Amino acid sequence: MNNSYEHKPKLVPYPSNAFVPERDIGKRPVLEVNHLGIDFGGLTAVDDFSIIVGRTEIAGLIGPNGAGKTTVFNLLTNVYHPTRGSILVDGMSTAGKSTHQVNHMGIARTFQNIRLFSNLSVLDNVKVGLHNSMKENFFAAVTHSFGYGKAEKKADAQALEFLDFFHMADLANAPAGSLPYGAQRRLEIARALATSPKIILLDEPAAGMNPSETAELMENIRRIRDNFGIAVMLIEHDMKLVMNICEGICVLDHGKVIAKGTPDEIKSNPKVVEAYLGKAKEA
Amino acid sequence: MSLFFQTLISGLSLGSIYALIALGYTMVYGIAKMLNFAHGDVIMIGAYSVIVTVMSLNLPPVIAILASILFCALLGVTIEFLAYKPLRKASPLAVLITAIGVSYFLQNIAQLIFGTQQKAFPKIIDLPGIRISGVEINGITLITLAVTAIIMIALTLFINKTKVGKAMRAVSEDKEAAELMGISTNRTISVTFAIGSALAAVASIFYGATYTYIKPTTGSMPGIKAFTAAVFGGIGSIPGAMLGGIMLGVIEQYSKAYISTTMSDAIVFAVLIIVLLVKPTGLLGKKISEKV
Numbered sequence: 001m002n003n004s005y006e007h008k009p010k011l012v013p014y015p016s017n018a019f020v021p022e023r024d025i026g027k028r029p030v031l032e033v034n035h036l037g038i039d040f041g042g043l044t045a046v047d048d049f050s051i052i053v054g055r056t057e058i059a060g061l062i063g064p065n066g067a068g069k070t071t072v073f074n075l076l077t078n079v080y081h082p083t084r085g086s087i088l089v090d091g092m093s094t095a096g097k098s099t100h101q102v103n104h105m106g107i108a109r110t111f112q113n114i115r116l117f118s119n120l121s122v123l124d125n126v127k128v129g130l131h132n133s134m135k136e137n138f139f140a141a142v143t144h145s146f147g148y149g150k151a152e153k154k155a156d157a158q159a160l161e162f163l164d165f166f167h168m169a170d171l172a173n174a175p176a177g178s179l180p181y182g183a184q185r186r187l188e189i190a191r192a193l194a195t196s197p198k199i200i201l202l203d204e205p206a207a208g209m210n211p212s213e214t215a216e217l218m219e220n221i222r223r224i225r226d227n228f229g230i231a232v233m234l235i236e237h238d239m240k241l242v243m244n245i246c247e248g249i250c251v252l253d254h255g256k257v258i259a260k261g262t263p264d265e266i267k268s269n270p271k272v273v274e275a276y277l278g279k280a281k282e283a
Numbered sequence: 284m285s286l287f288f289q290t291l292i293s294g295l296s297l298g299s300i301y302a303l304i305a306l307g308y309t310m311v312y313g314i315a316k317m318l319n320f321a322h323g324d325v326i327m328i329g330a331y332s333v334i335v336t337v338m339s340l341n342l343p344p345v346i347a348i349l350a351s352i353l354f355c356a357l358l359g360v361t362i363e364f365l366a367y368k369p370l371r372k373a374s375p376l377a378v379l380i381t382a383i384g385v386s387y388f389l390q391n392i393a394q395l396i397f398g399t400q401q402k403a404f405p406k407i408i409d410l411p412g413i414r415i416s417g418v419e420i421n422g423i424t425l426i427t428l429a430v431t432a433i434i435m436i437a438l439t440l441f442i443n444k445t446k447v448g449k450a451m452r453a454v455s456e457d458k459e460a461a462e463l464m465g466i467s468t469n470r471t472i473s474v475t476f477a478i479g480s481a482l483a484a485v486a487s488i489f490y491g492a493t494y495t496y497i498k499p500t501t502g503s504m505p506g507i508k509a510f511t512a513a514v515f516g517g518i519g520s521i522p523g524a525m526l527g528g529i530m531l532g533v534i535e536q537y538s539k540a541y542i543s544t545t546m547s548d549a550i551v552f553a554v555l556i557i558v559l560l561v562k563p564t565g566l567l568g569k570k571i572s573e574k575v
Binding site for chain 1: 444446449450452453456457459460461462463464465466467468469569
């Protein structure tokens with residue numbers, strides 16, 4: 001099978017009226033999703049989902065429970081293969097790619113329920129993320145000879161930088177499973193960043209956090225965008241966080257997009273209030 | 284007293300063979316979450332490949348050993364690719380039955396090619412034994428113990444220090460998360476089968492050298508014993524397979540020496556049952572706690 005065509009970046013026209021932050025206008029969007037849909041048996045979980053995410057945009061994906069938000073993340077990473085529609089990452093189609101190939105193309109993610117490699121050390125978790133950028137020789141590694149030291153030291157240093165970014169370099173040798181909850185959440189983001197993505201998908205990053213931890217998380221998300229120059233797309237129920245840091249928001253209900261826009265537009269959209277905020281007030 | 288130490292040495296030697304085979308079971312289980320019941324028959328194929336290279340092709344033993352290791356590694360990867368990979372999303376029961384099918388397939392292939400009669404295993408390890416205060420240790424035993432010790436150290440370093448080893452540990456903990464971090468689970472599983480089958484080839488050489496005869500069903504019994512050893516030590520755990528294999532060999536030889544030769548297998552399995560009753564995860568097995 002000749003896939004070489006797939007690997008060539010190609011410029012694609014994108015709708016000029018699509019919302020991306022001003023600084024990203026004129027640059028190829030990092031993520032272009034067109035009419036994405038998936039059916040499980042007779043059930044349509046997500047239908048006609050389209051979104052454009054700018055290169056350095058912080059985008060939010062919100063909606064009531066069961067709206068299909070995590071399903072969208074699973075579709076974007078080819079954990080589920082879409083029934084309909086297309087996904088372009090930096091202009092390249094992810095159709096037919098396996099999940100690890102989609103990661104190589106530039107999508108990394110975290111999970112709603114933390115899924116660290118809990119028996120591995122904190123440092124090794126990040127080094128798993130570095131896996132693809134590492135080159136090493138098996139014999140050098142087993143015999144601890146010169147080549148091993150070099151590749152391994154470089155990886156260690158890189159991994160430590162990612163940990164340092166989240167102020168957790170001192171925890172490098174602890175087993176990941178022994179970390180407190182908030183640190184595990186940060187480590188998951190560090191591990192995802194280590195795969196050098198173009199966009200990072202965060203699935204409910206603030207779940208279970210107290211207000212001060214949430215404030216720190218918001219700061220970290222902005223720092224990720226500014227330091228790494230990448231886009232962030234997050235699923236979140238904490239409206240304060242979403243309205244605070246997201247530049248573009250997409251609202252999903254029953255697997256369909258019911259609204260898209262800036263935080264102010266979303267706040268005043270009657271459909272959203274009805275589907276989402278209205279419900280929240282009742283509770 | 285000399286019987287005690289003599290038995291200990293022979294137990295360690297037999298245990299080393301079990302441990303090498305058990306490593307293949309436990310690694311494949313840990314990473315692909317399947318029981319590869321064809322693993323025992325890879326040992327038989329490895330032994331036959333030594334017979335062919337030495338007896339028919341007249342190649343020197345070193346070449347025969349390397350060829351056997353390479354051949355078994357390729358065989359393991361091929362079995363995985365043809366028989367198990369298409370069933371990656373099938374029920375564990377389907378995979379288990381397929382593995383039993385592959386086991387019979389390999390035995391029948393060997394019967395077709397080599398016949399049902401047993402064949403003499405060539406004397407490829409020819410080392411003088413040593414004698415320490417009344418305990419005699421023959422050359423094959425020495426080599427078995429030394430090589431097994433080296434392999435275990437190398438494997439431990441490989442799993443803990445190399446990036447492929449880390450990828451293997453990551454895949455064994457959470458396949459999907461590893462994929463999302465850019466690790467190819469298919470490739471990692473192939474590597475695991477290659478390593479497991481290469482270790483089986485090493486075991487086959489020691490087994491052949493110790494028992495001197497090979498027939499198409501030779502792999503079954505050590506295969507089942509090694510599987511028992513892997514469960515005994517805690518399936519999925521690499522140090523567990525090493526410990527389980529060696530303990531199983533030692534227990535077996537002591538029961539043969541002090542209790543009863545015919546009852547030795549029954550005693551071995553009785554010990555297994557007792558261990559599993561007290562500690563269901565095996566000696567070094569980890570408690571699996573599902574997060575909700």
